[in-house]
Amino acid sequence: MSSTDGRATEPVLTRAGEAEHLGGSPNGTWLLADAGDTGGVMNAVRTTLGPGTDGPPPHFHKRAPELFFMLDGALRVLTGERVVTIEKGDFLLVPPLMTHAWGTPDGVGADVLIIKAPGDDRFDYFRLADRVRRGEAGPGEILQTQERFDNHFVDSPVWRQATGAGGQARARLVDL
Numbered sequence: 001m002s003s004t005d006g007r008a009t010e011p012v013l014t015r016a017g018e019a020e021h022l023g024g025s026p027n028g029t030w031l032l033a034d035a036g037d038t039g040g041v042m043n044a045v046r047t048t049l050g051p052g053t054d055g056p057p058p059h060f061h062k063r064a065p066e067l068f069f070m071l072d073g074a075l076r077v078l079t080g081e082r083v084v085t086i087e088k089g090d091f092l093l094v095p096p097l098m099t100h101a102w103g104t105p106d107g108v109g110a111d112v113l114i115i116k117a118p119g120d121d122r123f124d125y126f127r128l129a130d131r132v133r134r135g136e137a138g139p140g141e142i143l144q145t146q147e148r149f150d151n152h153f154v155d156s157p158v159w160r161q162a163t164g165a166g167g168q169a170r171a172r173l174v175d176l
Contacts, residue, residue, distance in 0.1 A: 026050030035119030042117035054103035058156035
């Protein structure tokens, strides 16, 4: 249900049991609302990560801020040139153009609501990332979609140092 003026014209309700689920325990993503569902107002996903799991590599969005609300657990988040830890009940807003990445600390998982507003249709991005995770698509396919999905991947020495890249092995997800 889209509106031509960019505003939702009807309530958007996604029942927990009806949301498309990608991945498996403990790393999963539930697709809650895409831009087409909200008249372009936002898109929303719920993501769970097991302990010691990296989410997406460092990236930024040109067009929209990204909101994180921690439902449970903890998440280490790169925000520009620093890494912060957010925990249950915490809210974090990453502005457009700010490099960010996230992952869970060793020993604790995360359950997080992630919203981008204004929204763009990103569900196909999450589906592609899930196919990469299952070995049905290559990581290069994600790189080819940077403009389409407003995910622009960059290097971050700060994130590499914080996560011990090249040191201890950690679980790796392409992007949730």
